[in-house]
Amino acid sequence: MSKMYYRELYCGSPVRFWMGLTLLGAIIAVGLGAAYYMEHQGHWVTGMSNQIVWGLPHVFAIFLIVAASGALNVASIGSVFGGPLYKPLGRYSALLAIGLLVGGLIVLVLDLGRPDRLIVAMTEYNFKSIFAWNVILYSGFVAIVAVYLWTMMDRSMEKFKRPLGFAAFFWRIALTTGTGSIFGFLVAREAYDAAIMAPMFVIMSFSYGLAFFIITLIAAYIWGDREIGVYRLTKLKNLLGVFVGAVLYFVLAYNLTNLYVAQHHGIERFILLDGGIYTMMFWIGQILIGSVIPLFLIYSPAFENSRWAIAVASIAVLIGGFFQIYVIVIGGQAYPMNLFPGKEIVETGFFDGQIINYVPTFPEAALGIAGMAVSLALVAIGARVFKVFPETLED
Amino acid sequence: MSNKSDQPSVERRQFIGGTLAAAGALTLAPGVILHAAGSADKTTSGASGEHRWGMLIDANKCADGCSACVDACNSEHGLTDLGRPETDAVWIRPVKLKDKQTGHVDRLVMMCQHCEHPPCVDVCPTNASFKRIDGVVLVDRHRCIGCRYCMMACPYKARSFVHEALSEQSVAAPRGKGCVEGCTLCVHRIDAGEMQTACQEACTREGHNAIVFGDMKDPDSEISRILKSHNSVQIRADLELNTGVRYLNL
Numbered sequence: 001m002s003k004m005y006y007r008e009l010y011c012g013s014p015v016r017f018w019m020g021l022t023l024l025g026a027i028i029a030v031g032l033g034a035a036y037y038m039e040h041q042g043h044w045v046t047g048m049s050n051q052i053v054w055g056l057p058h059v060f061a062i063f064l065i066v067a068a069s070g071a072l073n074v075a076s077i078g079s080v081f082g083g084p085l086y087k088p089l090g091r092y093s094a095l096l097a098i099g100l101l102v103g104g105l106i107v108l109v110l111d112l113g114r115p116d117r118l119i120v121a122m123t124e125y126n127f128k129s130i131f132a133w134n135v136i137l138y139s140g141f142v143a144i145v146a147v148y149l150w151t152m153m154d155r156s157m158e159k160f161k162r163p164l165g166f167a168a169f170f171w172r173i174a175l176t177t178g179t180g181s182i183f184g185f186l187v188a189r190e191a192y193d194a195a196i197m198a199p200m201f202v203i204m205s206f207s208y209g210l211a212f213f214i215i216t217l218i219a220a221y222i223w224g225d226r227e228i229g230v231y232r233l234t235k236l237k238n239l240l241g242v243f244v245g246a247v248l249y250f251v252l253a254y255n256l257t258n259l260y261v262a263q264h265h266g267i268e269r270f271i272l273l274d275g276g277i278y279t280m281m282f283w284i285g286q287i288l289i290g291s292v293i294p295l296f297l298i299y300s301p302a303f304e305n306s307r308w309a310i311a312v313a314s315i316a317v318l319i320g321g322f323f324q325i326y327v328i329v330i331g332g333q334a335y336p337m338n339l340f341p342g343k344e345i346v347e348t349g350f351f352d353g354q355i356i357n358y359v360p361t362f363p364e365a366a367l368g369i370a371g372m373a374v375s376l377a378l379v380a381i382g383a384r385v386f387k388v389f390p391e392t393l394e395d
Numbered sequence: 396m397s398n399k400s401d402q403p404s405v406e407r408r409q410f411i412g413g414t415l416a417a418a419g420a421l422t423l424a425p426g427v428i429l430h431a432a433g434s435a436d437k438t439t440s441g442a443s444g445e446h447r448w449g450m451l452i453d454a455n456k457c458a459d460g461c462s463a464c465v466d467a468c469n470s471e472h473g474l475t476d477l478g479r480p481e482t483d484a485v486w487i488r489p490v491k492l493k494d495k496q497t498g499h500v501d502r503l504v505m506m507c508q509h510c511e512h513p514p515c516v517d518v519c520p521t522n523a524s525f526k527r528i529d530g531v532v533l534v535d536r537h538r539c540i541g542c543r544y545c546m547m548a549c550p551y552k553a554r555s556f557v558h559e560a561l562s563e564q565s566v567a568a569p570r571g572k573g574c575v576e577g578c579t580l581c582v583h584r585i586d587a588g589e590m591q592t593a594c595q596e597a598c599t600r601e602g603h604n605a606i607v608f609g610d611m612k613d614p615d616s617e618i619s620r621i622l623k624s625h626n627s628v629q630i631r632a633d634l635e636l637n638t639g640v641r642y643l644n645l
Contacts, residue, residue: 039573041559041560042557042558042559042560042572042573043482043556043558043573044477044479044482044558044559049481049482049558050481050482050483050484050485050546050552050555050556050558051481051552053543053546053547053556054543054547112540112541112542112573113539113540113541113542113556113557113572113573113574113575114539114540114541114571114573114574115540117538117539117540117541118540120521120540121520121521121540121542124520124521124522124538125520125521125522126516126517126519126520126521126522128517128518129517129518129519129520130518131518131519131520131542131544132520132521134520135520182544185518186514186518186547186548187514187548187550187634188514188547188548188549188550188634189547333547337550337552339490339505339550339551339552339630340490340492340630342494342495342496343492343493343494343495343501344492344494344495345490345491345492345493346491346492346500347489347490347491347502348488348490348491349465349485349488349489349490350485350488350490350505350552351480351481352488352490352505352552
């Protein structure tokens, strides 16, 4: 086997790199301004309320955090499971994982009611709270993956690569289990309170993370005028197909279980039949765009060697994934909690029994998009400064 | 402007000596200090495990169209109506129910149920949500980071997030923008030795007597006597949270 050379990613023209970074910087600046505005005015200027307490920023944050742990999979396959084709991609996989996680965390923190009290969250732990565990899991993930990246890049650290790969792999499973359990551990709401949430989030992370990885890898190689072989992309594509199918399976198991339980018929009817925007997001966003179209593009013989089909399938998986998180986070809150089974609520001072309307506002969207921009900017700078990309990925 | 300070003048040497002594005391004797704090109840009116404060709402007596308890709660705790019902703070709310099968109508008020096993306390990452030894569930506004996970976890929708800057707050209930809050069971009154919450006081004044507040651990209290002789229910009893707020005739 020929030796693999890694080189910093310089794009065809320096202007393109700096223009790209400037654009990302502008998006981040708008997002920070939005966060300042929301913090300064108070959250009444957002679409969030006492009924929809987590809104669009949380959708972005959870989406990025879930994708982050999945992005590390390629490195794990390379150094933990010994896949030679994946090995050269390990460095970028780790860089992307860190970038996505930091982007998601920034959104999460800036949407807190008191972001200035982050130090309280870092020093005061209630170990019965999965949120407190997540503070440790998220910051630990960045640290472990950073060291893991170091062992992949520095030959003198080579001997630590495998144990760190293992550690990072188990840590990332714990991280997504923790993220899914944020919802799994909520006894109050009918859409949540299910153990399947944890493994479902793990498999969702496999899918979104790989889709992020494929699309950014293709973009980087176009950006840097480098070669990437179809065989390697096809391998990644097939893996994505398996993950998309697995997510679909978990969604099926979750909904079938709910459909069996009379108590959950209301929420199922809401999501699957008459929930308006949420029903549309579920069927068109999550199922059609996020599952059916990518599966067709991945497995149809007509697109067997088409890298554009792979790129489109990855983007579709990401769009579908975003809608999936939206339906889980917002749809689950929009449907009312059933405090009084068998009773109809005829008068309420606090929207009891009503389906809650949520319209996200511009500042919320700006903050969320800025989180994505932070991820991309970190990856762009990281790839320029460190030798993460192989000079060529020809077959 | 006067130069006169209201601070006592302190000699530097005394100050340093005092600081060192205080630091020494804090370093050497935390056990003593903790012990003193733990036994505060014997000498002060701090919370005590000998009580469990609770409330009983009689759905038959809760009068249609009445909002006396809500108004009293709002004025007691300085909750203002900003005309934004989605984001305005609500600590107590009336709910009118109709049985889907029989058409029977009930009216009651909902607030923090002061659970023995409160989900809000379980999920709070920073221990800001906490339960006092006497059963009152509160939010420490100095620790709350405004993550709203407790609002996601509460089965009773009993909490509100402060969505805007506040002014002219009530001394009884300090609040803060970006923090979560809810019914305190008028803990400031309990700690002052008063045996009546603002909502109960208003309900009694209106002549409805639908709210009874008291110590559920004291067998002779009114609430204990009624709970013993009548069949009461907990809302979402299936969750086994052992609520401190119970309902009659529901």
